[in-house]
Amino acid sequence: MQNFKTLKEFFIQYKWKYALGVLWLLIVDLAQLLVPQILRTITNLLEAGELTNQDLVKYCFYMIMAGLFIGVGRYFWRIYINGTSRQLEYYLRNKLFNHLQTLSTNYFNKHKTGDLMAHATNDVNAVRMALGPGIVMLTDAFFITLSTIYAMIRTANLRLTLIALLPLPFLAFMVMKFGKMIHGRFKNVQDAFSKLTDKVQENFAGVRVIKSFVQEEKEIGKFTDSNQHNFKMNIDLIKVWGAFSPLIQFISAISFLIVIWYGGMAVINNEISLGDFIALNSYIALLVWPIMAIGWVINIFQRGIASMERLNSIFNEKPEIVDAENPLELDNINGDIEYKNVSFKYPGSSNYALKNISIKVKSGNTLAIIGRTGSGKTTLVNLLIRLYDIDEGSILVDGNDLKNISLITLRENIGYVPQESFLFSTSISENIGFSFEEEIDEERIIKASRLSELYNNVVEFPQGFNTILGERGVTLSGGQKQRTSIARAIIKYPGILILDDSLSAVDTQTEERILENLREIMKSRTTIIISHRISTIKNADEIIVLDNGEIVERGKHEVLVGLGGIYKNIYEKQLLEDKIQNLL
Numbered sequence: 001m002q003n004f005k006t007l008k009e010f011f012i013q014y015k016w017k018y019a020l021g022v023l024w025l026l027i028v029d030l031a032q033l034l035v036p037q038i039l040r041t042i043t044n045l046l047e048a049g050e051l052t053n054q055d056l057v058k059y060c061f062y063m064i065m066a067g068l069f070i071g072v073g074r075y076f077w078r079i080y081i082n083g084t085s086r087q088l089e090y091y092l093r094n095k096l097f098n099h100l101q102t103l104s105t106n107y108f109n110k111h112k113t114g115d116l117m118a119h120a121t122n123d124v125n126a127v128r129m130a131l132g133p134g135i136v137m138l139t140d141a142f143f144i145t146l147s148t149i150y151a152m153i154r155t156a157n158l159r160l161t162l163i164a165l166l167p168l169p170f171l172a173f174m175v176m177k178f179g180k181m182i183h184g185r186f187k188n189v190q191d192a193f194s195k196l197t198d199k200v201q202e203n204f205a206g207v208r209v210i211k212s213f214v215q216e217e218k219e220i221g222k223f224t225d226s227n228q229h230n231f232k233m234n235i236d237l238i239k240v241w242g243a244f245s246p247l248i249q250f251i252s253a254i255s256f257l258i259v260i261w262y263g264g265m266a267v268i269n270n271e272i273s274l275g276d277f278i279a280l281n282s283y284i285a286l287l288v289w290p291i292m293a294i295g296w297v298i299n300i301f302q303r304g305i306a307s308m309e310r311l312n313s314i315f316n317e318k319p320e321i322v323d324a325e326n327p328l329e330l331d332n333i334n335g336d337i338e339y340k341n342v343s344f345k346y347p348g349s350s351n352y353a354l355k356n357i358s359i360k361v362k363s364g365n366t367l368a369i370i371g372r373t374g375s376g377k378t379t380l381v382n383l384l385i386r387l388y389d390i391d392e393g394s395i396l397v398d399g400n401d402l403k404n405i406s407l408i409t410l411r412e413n414i415g416y417v418p419q420e421s422f423l424f425s426t427s428i429s430e431n432i433g434f435s436f437e438e439e440i441d442e443e444r445i446i447k448a449s450r451l452s453e454l455y456n457n458v459v460e461f462p463q464g465f466n467t468i469l470g471e472r473g474v475t476l477s478g479g480q481k482q483r484t485s486i487a488r489a490i491i492k493y494p495g496i497l498i499l500d501d502s503l504s505a506v507d508t509q510t511e512e513r514i515l516e517n518l519r520e521i522m523k524s525r526t527t528i529i530i531s532h533r534i535s536t537i538k539n540a541d542e543i544i545v546l547d548n549g550e551i552v553e554r555g556k557h558e559v560l561v562g563l564g565g566i567y568k569n570i571y572e573k574q575l576l577e578d579k580i581q582n583l584l
C-alpha cells in the first residue's frame with residue numbers, strides 16, 4: 001500500500017467521489033440482501049397456504065422495486081468509482097509524461113523507448129484496475145460476505161451457517177498461495193510485453209536500415225522469439241489463473257452442497273422453515289460472487305502494486321541536470337563563450353571524451369570544429385546546452401558559469417541543429433515554429449525558410465508549408481530535413497547557433513548560400529559549426545581540430561593549412577576528391 005503514496009494528491013482531490021461510489025455500492029449490496037428475505041416470506045406463506053393474490057402482487061412489486069434500485073445504484077457506483085478510476089488513469093499518465101519530460105538525456109540513453117511505452121500503457125492500466133474495479137470488489141467482498149453471513153445466522157442458525165461456511169478458510173489459504181504465484185508471473189508478463197514493444201518500436205524506427213541490409217528474415221525471427229516469449233509468459237500466467245478460478249468455484253459449490261444437504265435435513269427435522277431453506281440457498285448464491293471477488297481482488301491488487309512499483313521507480317528518478325538554487329534569468333545571451341580546462345567523461349565511462357579543453361569565442365564570431373569521428377565534437381556542444389554537466393573545469397557564457405544560468409534562459413537562447421535532424425509528424429510550418437507556444441506569423445516562417453534555403457523547395461509542394469511530414473519527416477529528402485532543422489533553430493534568432501554537421505546532406509553551392517545568409521543574421525551573435533567538410537568551416541574566425549578528445553591544432557584556415565598537420569591532410573584529401581569529382 002506504501003506504493004500508492006505517490007497518488008496521495010489525487011486521493012485527496014477525489015475522496016468524495018470515491019466515498020459516494022462506495023456508498024452507492026453499499027446501498028446496492030443491501031438491496032441485494034433484501035431479495036432472499038422476500039423469497040423467504042413468499043415461500044413461508046405458500047407453505048402455510050396463506051399467500052393471497054394481493055400478497056403476490058405486493059411481493060412482486062417489492063422485488064421489482066429492489067431490482068430497480070439495484071440497477072440505478074449500479075449505474076451510480078459505476079459512474080463514481082469506475083469514472084474516478086478513469087480520471088486516475090488520465091492523472092497518472094499526465095504525471096508520468098510530465099515527469100519523463102524533466103529527466104535528463106542520460107536517462108533516455110539508459111532506458112528503451114518500448115519499455116517506457118509499456119509503463120505508460122500496461123502499468124497505468126493495472127493501477128487503474130486496482131483503484132477502480134479493485135475497490136468495488138474489495139468493498140463487495142468485505143461487505144457482502146459479512147452482511148450475508150449475518151443474515152444467514154439470523155435466518156437459520158449459527159451451526160448451519162458455520163457448516164455451510166466451512167470451506168471458506170480453505171479458500172482464503174488457496175487465494176494466498178495462488179496470489180503469490182500470480183504476482184510473480186504477472187511481472188514476467190509485463191517484462192515480456194515491454195521487450196516485445198521495444199522490439200516493434202525499434203524495428204519500425206529502423207525499417208529503412210533493415211530493408212537496405214536485407215535483414216527482414218532475421219528481424220522476423222527475432223520478433224517471433226520475442227513474441228513467443230511473451231506468449232509463453234502469458235500461458236504460464238493463464239495456467240495458474242486457469243486453475244485458480246475453477247478451484248474457487250468448486251469450493252463455493254461445496255458450500256451449496258452443504259446447504260442443500262444440511263439445510264434439507266433441517267427442514268425435514270422442522271428446525272427451519274422451507275422459506276428459510278430457500279433464503280439460505282439465495283444467500284449462498286449471493287456469497288459466490290464476493291468469494292470469487294476475493295480471488296480477483298488479490299490478483300488485481302497484486303498487479304496494481306507491481307505496476308505502481310515500476311511507475312514509482314520512474315517517479316523516484318531525479319533529473320541529473322537541474323537549475324542552481326537561484327539561477328540567473330537573463331533576457332538574452334550575447335554569445336561570449338569560454339571553456340576553461342574542461343575535461344569530461346560520459347556517465348559510466350572510464351575514458352575521457354574531452355581532455356583539457358580551453359576555448360574563447362567572442363560574440364559575433366564563428367567557431368568551427370573539425371576532427372575524426374568520435375573525436376569529441378558533438379560532446380563539446382552537448383556540454384554547452386547542458387545535456388551533461390562537467391566535473392572538471394568550467395564553461396562560461398557571457399561571463400557567467402553555465403551552471404548558474406537558468407536552463408530555460410540557456411536553452412531558449414541557443415539554436416541547436418543536431419546531427420540527426422529529427423522532425424515531428426506535423427506540418428512543415430509547425431516544425432519550423434516548434435519553439436513557440438503560440439502560432440507565429442507565416443512571414444517569420446517564410447523568412448526563416450529563405451535563410452535556410454528551404455523556401456524554394458517547400459513552395460513546390462502542393463500543400464506548401466502545410467505539408468504534413470510522415471514519421472521522422474520521410475516525405476523530405478535528407479538535405480531538406482537538415483534545412484528544416486536549421487530554419488527551426490534560426491527562427492528564434494538565438495544568441496548562440498550550433499550546427500552539428502548540419503550541412504552534410506546539402507550540396508556545396510546551397511551550403512555556400514546558407515552560410516552567407518547566416519553570416520548576415522549572426523553578425524552580433526555566436527555560431528559554432530561542426531563539420532567534416534573544409535568548405536563549410538574555412539571562413540570561421542577560429543577553427544579547432546579535435547583528436548581523441550584533445551585540441552591538437554587551432555587557428556584560421558590559412559594558419560592550419562600552413563601547419564601541415566591533420567587539418568592540412570583533410571584539406572588536401574578533400575581538394576583531391578573535388579578534382580576527381582570534377583573530372584567525372
Ligand SMILES: Nc1ncnc2c1ncn2[C@@H]1O[C@H](COP(=O)(O)OP(=O)(O)OP(=O)(O)O)[C@@H](O)[C@H]1O
Nearest residue numbers: 109346347349353372373374375376377378379380
Ligand atoms: N552517451 C554516451 N555515453 C558514453 N560515451 C559516449 C556517449 N556519446 C558519445 N560517447 C563517446 O564519446 C566520444 C566522442 O563522441 P562524439 O559524439 O562527441 O564524437 P564526434 O566527434 O561528434 O563524432 P562524429 O563526427 O562521428 O559525430 C566517442 O568515443 C563516443 O563513443
